[in-house]
Amino acid sequence: MSHSPSRDTVLCISLAGRPGTFGVRFHNHLYQQLGLDYYYKAMTTQDLPAAVAGIRALGIRGCGVSMPYKEACLALVDEVDPSAAAIDSVNTLVNSAGHLKAYNTDYLAVRQLLAERRIDPATGFALRGSGGMAKAVASALRDAGFGDGIIVARNEQAGRQLADVCGYRWLPELQDRCPPMLINVTPIGMAGGPEADQLAFSETAIAAAERVFDVVALPARTPLIRAAEALGKPVITGLDVIALQALEQFVLYTGVRPTAEQVAAAVAYAREG
Structure with missing residues (x-):
């Protein structure tokens, strides 16, 4: 699956101590399926404040946040959604013209799974x-x-x-x-x-x-x-959680909600990585 970023491509990233492939494959698969000029890249950093400043300065639209940065990010943003404020832990940053808002889609995914089951x-x-x-x-x-x-x-x-x-x-x-x-x-x-x-x-x-x-x-x-x-x-798996939280991130970044079939295809593709 290829995508050639242009100067107009919207960049989304993730920051993790040990970057994985699931988010990269999930998001990029959906961008291509839905014809969105977005590109997602996994990164790590030894300097979180500088990395978050870079998100602002470079106009990066969204950032997934994984261990060990989930709590340290709180002090670096402009606004905290109740999903993150309730637990002092961030897994998603959304950049709107330099205004960074923190969310926790892990929390939102677990709430949704408890209700669905x-x-x-x-x-x-x-x-x-x-x-x-x-x-x-x-x-x-x-x-x-x-x-x-x-x-x-x-x-x-x-x-x-x-x-x-x-x-x-x-x-x-x-x-x-x-x-x-x-x-x-x-x-x-x-x-x-x-x-x-x-x-x-x-x-x-x-x-x-x-x-x-x-x-x-x-x-x-x-x-x-x-x-x-x-x-x-009966079981709930980590794949259930990661797929739901990634979907909520995707919606926050793009404003588009894919169909259940599109999400299932993206999860299947992401798991192959």
């Missing part, structure tokens, strides 16, 4: 993780009315802080507790990572759970998701 807010859950994405997921659960939650995090300070902000409990380990919904928001199970082959929760907890949610997108079928599917449990 019609998950009862009375469902108790355990969420493993305490970083920026964990904040997005926990805040989405809180704002959707989920009241009975445990934040499982080895980092006591971050874990307690997230639990306190959202009105949940903190535990360093789940131990023998078996909540109905298990949510992994750590790199456990991520391809190429040190814990790629590990389960984020015990086999006992998975067997007892009613539903499993893993935000790790690569691979889409992590060890946790495979274990849940083998037991016939």
Whole structure:
């Protein structure tokens, strides 16, 4: 798939500590399918303030923000959407004539998935993780009315802080507790990572759970998701999240909402990368 940028092409970028290919392929595929003169490129930086200043100075329309920049970006923008303000974490910047507005489409995607799957807010859950994405997921659960939650995090300070902000409990380990919904928001199970082959929760907890949610997108079928599917449990995958959040970014950047078929084709193409 080729696109030759011209002097009129609108540039969108992403900033990540470890740039991936999903966003590049997803956005560029949709630009071409919809005949939009846009181009998307993944980047990294050692100087975030300078990079954000560059977005303004060069007229870059949009920027996806990944770890480790999600919280530091807040101090560098002009306006913060409620989706980002609620959790002090940014994953999307939109540049309108030099005015930078920060959003969190991870939060918006999780809210949408919880609603689409019609998950009862009375469902108790355990969420493993305490970083920026964990904040997005926990805040989405809180704002959707989920009241009975445990934040499982080895980092006591971050874990307690997230639990306190959202009105949940903190535990360093789940131990023998078996909540109905298990949510992994750590790199456990991520391809190429040190814990790629590990389960984020015990086999006992998975067997007892009613539903499993893993935000790790690569691979889409992590060890946790495979274990849940083998037991016939309904799952939400990281691919579900990344596709929805990327779609919301696309709409913010272009003002165009693709059809479900166009989005599915873009996701399939992005996954080949």
